[in-house]
Amino acid sequence: IVEVADRTLKYDCETKDKLYALAGILDYWVLDVKNRQLHIFRDPTPTGYTSHLILAEPNQAAPLVFPDCEIILTSILPPMS
Numbered sequence: 001i002v003e004v005a006d007r008t009l010k011y012d013c014e015t016k017d018k019l020y021a022l023a024g025i026l027d028y029w030v031l032d033v034k035n036r037q038l039h040i041f042r043d044p045t046p047t048g049y050t051s052h053l054i055l056a057e058p059n060q061a062a063p064l065v066f067p068d069c070e071i072i073l074t075s076i077l078p079p080m081s
Contacts, residue, residue, distance in 0.1 A: 002029045009034070017041050018048045027064040031076060038073050 001020060008012035013028045013057045020028045028049070030039040037056050041049040042064070055061055060072045 001025055001027075002031065004031045004033060006033050013039055017052075020044070020076075021048045022046055029061075029063075033078065036073075036077055036080075038076075 003016065005012045008032065009032050017028060021041070022027075024044055026042065026044060028041040030041075032039060037054050038059075038061060040053045040055065040061060041051065042053075043050040055073055057073050057077070060070045062068065062070050
């Protein structure tokens with residue numbers, strides 16, 4: 001699951017993450033448009049995720065289900081103004 005957070009970052013990272021972990025979602029990403037970062041939540045438990053990685057440009061990441069599909073953070077963010 002990928003969320004794009006412009007104004008909902010706190011809710012996406014502090015509330016939705018627990019709901020998705022409880023539901024057993026293995027890989028939850030939140031794209032923080034304002035700070036140009038990608039939050040990756042993995043390893044769900046009934047109380048939340050045990051892994052929370054924050055990537056900044058120009059890093060890249062791959063979804064667990066498509067490990068060979070590297071996504072460059074810069075390519076999914078809007079151009080800098």
